[in-house]
Amino acid sequence: MRPRQSLLAAVAAASLAFASTASAETFRWAFQGDVQTLDPHGLFETFTLGFQAGIYEGLVIKTREGLAAGELAKPNLATSWEQVDPTTWRFKLREGVKFHNGNDFTAEDVAFSVERIRSEGSDMKVIAGMIKDVNIVDDYTVDLITPNPDPILPIQLEIFYIMDKDWAEENNTATATNVKGGEEGNFANLNANGTGPFMVTERQPGVRTLLKRNPNWWGEMEGNVTEGIFTPIGQDATRVAALISGDVDMAYPIPVQDWDRLESADGVRPLTGPEMRTIFLGFDQERDELLYSSVKGKNPFKDVKVRQAFVHAIDIEAIRKKVMRGSARPAALMVAPQVNGWSETLDDRWPFDLAKAKDLMGQAGYGDGFEVTMDCPNDRYVNDERICQAVASMLAKINVKIDLLAQTKSKYFAKVLAQNDYDTSFFLLGWTPSSYDSYNPLSSLMACRRESLGAFNLGGYCNERVHELTAMVQSESDQAKRQAMIDEAFKIHRDEVGHIPLHQQPLSWGARDNIEVFQRPDNVFDLRYAVVK
Amino acid sequence: MLAFIIRRLLQSILVMLTVGLIAFALFRFVGDPINNMVGQDTSLADRAALRESLGLNDPFLVQYGNYLINAVQGQFGISYQQRRPVADLLVERLPATLELSLVAAVLALLVGVPMGVYTGLRREGFLSKVFLVVSLIGISLPTFLIGILLILVFGVMLQWLPTFGRGEVVDLGGWTTGMLTASGIKALIMPSITLALFQMTLIMRLVRSEMLEVLRTDYIKFARARGLTNRAVNFGHALKNTMVPVITITGLQLGSIIAFAIITESVFQWPGMGLLFIQAINEVDIPVMASYLILIAFFFVTINLIVDLLYYAVDPRLRVDKLVAGGHGS
Numbered sequence: 001m002r003p004r005q006s007l008l009a010a011v012a013a014a015s016l017a018f019a020s021t022a023s024a025e026t027f028r029w030a031f032q033g034d035v036q037t038l039d040p041h042g043l044f045e046t047f048t049l050g051f052q053a054g055i056y057e058g059l060v061i062k063t064r065e066g067l068a069a070g071e072l073a074k075p076n077l078a079t080s081w082e083q084v085d086p087t088t089w090r091f092k093l094r095e096g097v098k099f100h101n102g103n104d105f106t107a108e109d110v111a112f113s114v115e116r117i118r119s120e121g122s123d124m125k126v127i128a129g130m131i132k133d134v135n136i137v138d139d140y141t142v143d144l145i146t147p148n149p150d151p152i153l154p155i156q157l158e159i160f161y162i163m164d165k166d167w168a169e170e171n172n173t174a175t176a177t178n179v180k181g182g183e184e185g186n187f188a189n190l191n192a193n194g195t196g197p198f199m200v201t202e203r204q205p206g207v208r209t210l211l212k213r214n215p216n217w218w219g220e221m222e223g224n225v226t227e228g229i230f231t232p233i234g235q236d237a238t239r240v241a242a243l244i245s246g247d248v249d250m251a252y253p254i255p256v257q258d259w260d261r262l263e264s265a266d267g268v269r270p271l272t273g274p275e276m277r278t279i280f281l282g283f284d285q286e287r288d289e290l291l292y293s294s295v296k297g298k299n300p301f302k303d304v305k306v307r308q309a310f311v312h313a314i315d316i317e318a319i320r321k322k323v324m325r326g327s328a329r330p331a332a333l334m335v336a337p338q339v340n341g342w343s344e345t346l347d348d349r350w351p352f353d354l355a356k357a358k359d360l361m362g363q364a365g366y367g368d369g370f371e372v373t374m375d376c377p378n379d380r381y382v383n384d385e386r387i388c389q390a391v392a393s394m395l396a397k398i399n400v401k402i403d404l405l406a407q408t409k410s411k412y413f414a415k416v417l418a419q420n421d422y423d424t425s426f427f428l429l430g431w432t433p434s435s436y437d438s439y440n441p442l443s444s445l446m447a448c449r450r451e452s453l454g455a456f457n458l459g460g461y462c463n464e465r466v467h468e469l470t471a472m473v474q475s476e477s478d479q480a481k482r483q484a485m486i487d488e489a490f491k492i493h494r495d496e497v498g499h500i501p502l503h504q505q506p507l508s509w510g511a512r513d514n515i516e517v518f519q520r521p522d523n524v525f526d527l528r529y530a531v532v533k
Numbered sequence: 534m535l536a537f538i539i540r541r542l543l544q545s546i547l548v549m550l551t552v553g554l555i556a557f558a559l560f561r562f563v564g565d566p567i568n569n570m571v572g573q574d575t576s577l578a579d580r581a582a583l584r585e586s587l588g589l590n591d592p593f594l595v596q597y598g599n600y601l602i603n604a605v606q607g608q609f610g611i612s613y614q615q616r617r618p619v620a621d622l623l624v625e626r627l628p629a630t631l632e633l634s635l636v637a638a639v640l641a642l643l644v645g646v647p648m649g650v651y652t653g654l655r656r657e658g659f660l661s662k663v664f665l666v667v668s669l670i671g672i673s674l675p676t677f678l679i680g681i682l683l684i685l686v687f688g689v690m691l692q693w694l695p696t697f698g699r700g701e702v703v704d705l706g707g708w709t710t711g712m713l714t715a716s717g718i719k720a721l722i723m724p725s726i727t728l729a730l731f732q733m734t735l736i737m738r739l740v741r742s743e744m745l746e747v748l749r750t751d752y753i754k755f756a757r758a759r760g761l762t763n764r765a766v767n768f769g770h771a772l773k774n775t776m777v778p779v780i781t782i783t784g785l786q787l788g789s790i791i792a793f794a795i796i797t798e799s800v801f802q803w804p805g806m807g808l809l810f811i812q813a814i815n816e817v818d819i820p821v822m823a824s825y826l827i828l829i830a831f832f833f834v835t836i837n838l839i840v841d842l843l844y845y846a847v848d849p850r851l852r853v854d855k856l857v858a859g860g861h862g863s
Contacts, residue, residue, distance in 0.1 A: 043570075126576070204804070205615050205617070231802070234808070241681075410815070411562075411563070413564070419581070440574075455576065
């Protein structure tokens, strides 16, 4: 034990010396798109919010250690929180925190930020809907009142960033940046003033954004980056080339097909890990006749046997090996293991069994198969179109002829989502629960399409018990009881093949050899963990 | 003359209006902007409200009409993605595109003309054959591929040039330029070659065939008979006479260079208007797409007008014809 300890001490001393002598560590990274706005309340999108997390901070945070231990909320601007009554969460705020402009962070700013996410341009209204009222107890204590008992409010507040009230009012940006423009609100679109470890020093939308370490940050950073240069690079080939040539230190996403290239090139490596985005297939189970099928007068997908036949016909191992280069994680549930509510015993896939699939099709009266159109995006998920092609060829073996309609995400979503009346018969979709909790997929994907639930339940899967359980899960505070409800709902959904979960896709990043980063399972890159060696 | 200009200007406006009309008619097929503007957890009601408030439920003629009414007042709309006025975005991106296009055009001329002259004079020479084969590649390989190949060779393998971007730029009061810094000039090399290659080939082939034509004419034979040096004949007489169509074509091609910069810009992540347009298509950013298309139409129309006016100035026959025609009419 002793030599190891001294070694550790030596390393610690060395790294301390390093930290103090190394004056500037510049980190350059590229992503396929740009941060759409610097306004922390302007867009509820993973990449934009993840980028803003270096500049603005929320009451709680997901840390590397926390995620490893399954704790989804660790103290950030709040130091502790408790449910003082079923509908009241009390947050103790961190004292001595300053915004980049030097203003003090207080409960006023929290209350103001809640107001701001309610404003017209805000895309954080989902969060606003979780908070009915804000009571300022004192400068560093604030009560958030929820409309219903909400056991998971704190973990959902990670991406609710706090803005300085005085700064916002001075700069006429007290409401969220509005897509419809106008003077009001748009200052925060291009300027930022958070409490976070990095400050924006230059912002050229679509070109590059420069970040600098905030010398007055209250926390201690694990990484050593003092200056960050972010560039969006749209073309995959250019992004990969920029990484290999050393023009950037880290780039993502990297096409799975390019992993070999990164491995064989000098000085760079692919970084992969499990992402918690679940890719799944869905069926139109609502209409009495499918919109795009050879079967007329009835809907084959209303028959559970047909859906089961589809599950048995899909060789997920082949997809994993051939399409995903061995890197996806086959799934039987609609949530990944990182998500609160996942159950190991339930995550047990239906076996690949062609004989059984054919038998089930025969029993359902479709022994000769049928034709159906499949909707698929071709630029949204990792190898999405190839997965659909693989599924089509597998279903051909049970005589189901798939007409594949793969198109760009804007067109795909315009076709299949609610505004176009869920215009699809059979589709592929992916989902990451932004809250890291099972209530999110239950309410968005699996509950019946009513009472503002099931917005992304494109196939109209509807089981009354699952619907009922969804509402119960939302307000149940007892973790064990809540888990039992989630398990029951997931089991029903799985037995009925409400959807066919395929896999969790891999994270696919690339970095230079002297770079270490933390890959969050929701594909968020957190600059504070980046280390330049 | 004035009537001619006014007539052409009116025609120009008609062209731009038509481009706008076609653009708006097509936007319905590009996809739905709303899904790119909100997060996945945004409720259906909020999405519907946003769609309604942006007027996306209106028939395209109404949308186009609203756009025009605002455009006449100098309001080109707000980018759905960047939430900033489109006019600001275009003004910001214009210098990058114009710089790249002009450098590419100059490059195409400086290399294309001598190559054309050489291949015209030495038809059977070995170098001529090489030039012609190379030019065939330039014309047949897609710009995208040429760009990627250049990046691979000079950016990744040799690491001489940056793989993307514009390098350090200097802001000269609203006009950004990369010509004043070493990194800016280095960054300009590969994109401008990529963009110039097609035009270079075109100019070379044009000059070559014009030279071949001119060299057969009588006055060249007379010049030779007078005992003028080869140099005087080839450059003083022959080349001069090939230049008229070359200048016309180059002028007209400048519009295409600006328009086709889209592909080059997207390969090299060159922060110009073309890249802005590509991003706008991906995200169905209708105000940006519409304004860009109309602006490009404006460029084409203007360049055409200037070329027409140059004809007027250069070629006296045009004016004479007009007079004669006018005389007959009255």
